[in-house]
Amino acid sequence: xxxxxxxxxxxxxxxxxxxxxxxxxxxxxxxxxxxxxxxxxxxxxxxxxxxxxxxxxxxxxxxxxxxxxxxxxxxxxxxxxxxxxxxxxxxxxxxxxxxxxxxxxxxxxxxxxxxxxxxxxxxxxxxxxxxxxxxxxxxxxxxxxxxxxxxxxxxxxxxxxxxxxxxxxxxxxxxxxxxxxxxxxxxxxxxxxxxxxxxxxxxxxxxxxxxxxxxxxxxxxxxxxxxxxxxxxx
Numbered sequence: 001x002x003x004x005x006x007x008x009x010x011x012x013x014x015x016x017x018x019x020x021x022x023x024x025x026x027x028x029x030x031x032x033x034x035x036x037x038x039x040x041x042x043x044x045x046x047x048x049x050x051x052x053x054x055x056x057x058x059x060x061x062x063x064x065x066x067x068x069x070x071x072x073x074x075x076x077x078x079x080x081x082x083x084x085x086x087x088x089x090x091x092x093x094x095x096x097x098x099x100x101x102x103x104x105x106x107x108x109x110x111x112x113x114x115x116x117x118x119x120x121x122x123x124x125x126x127x128x129x130x131x132x133x134x135x136x137x138x139x140x141x142x143x144x145x146x147x148x149x150x151x152x153x154x155x156x157x158x159x160x161x162x163x164x165x166x167x168x169x170x171x172x173x174x175x176x177x178x179x180x181x182x183x184x185x186x187x188x189x190x191x192x193x194x195x196x197x198x199x200x201x202x203x204x205x206x207x208x209x210x211x212x213x214x215x216x217x218x219x220x221x222x223x224x225x226x227x228x229x230x231x232x233x234x
Contacts, residue, residue, distance in 0.1 A: 004048050024109050141153060204222060221233055
């Protein structure tokens with residue numbers, strides 16, 4: 001699970017970004033100040049840092065400069081200002097991207113993924129060669145064995161709970177179709193009224209982690225359509 005250091009002193013913005021990133025299978029550690037961020041970064045490593053430029057104790061530019069003394073961590077800047085000087089200075093200090101407030105959490109997630117792909121390029125996912133005895137319901141990278149009620153990713157059996165299995169099967173049977181959270185609840189839970197939309201989000205997060213455990217990047221097969229639901233992209 002990629003780890004992100006989020007340095008943002010506005011709780012509302014931080015909470016929104018944490019939820020959006022964790023829903024997309026990122027681990028997020030939040031710091032309110034530049035000093036807290038630098039202290040945290042000395043105790044563990046991160047795959048990426050999101051830095052608000054307007055911090056209460058120092059600027060995000062200064063945090064980036066200090067981080068660059070000991071690490072090459074990719075940096076995404078957030079700012080309420082849109083001055084060209086700020087953008088140029090941020091990029092010259094080693095920032096990888098720059099977003100001006102207000103922004104959508106979905107845009108931030110997309111930019112984070114793009115930065116990580118540039119920083120840690122991975123070979124493209126290739127579907128395994130189909131064999132004559134492929135299990136029924138196979139669709140390229142993911143294979144469904146209905147007799148065993150198992151779903152395989154790149155030939156490896158996914159260790160899914162009953163609800164995870166039902167939820168992923170709904171997406172697998174109609175790849176490309178967007179399912180709302182209510183629709184997924186109806187298909188994967190006997191009593192959908194006993195659970196909430198967040199239950200679907202939690203199960204999707206768990207499935208993505210298990211896909212990623214099989215092959216890095218496989219978690220991106222399940223895509224989020226913000227405000228709509230989820231789909232499987234094969």
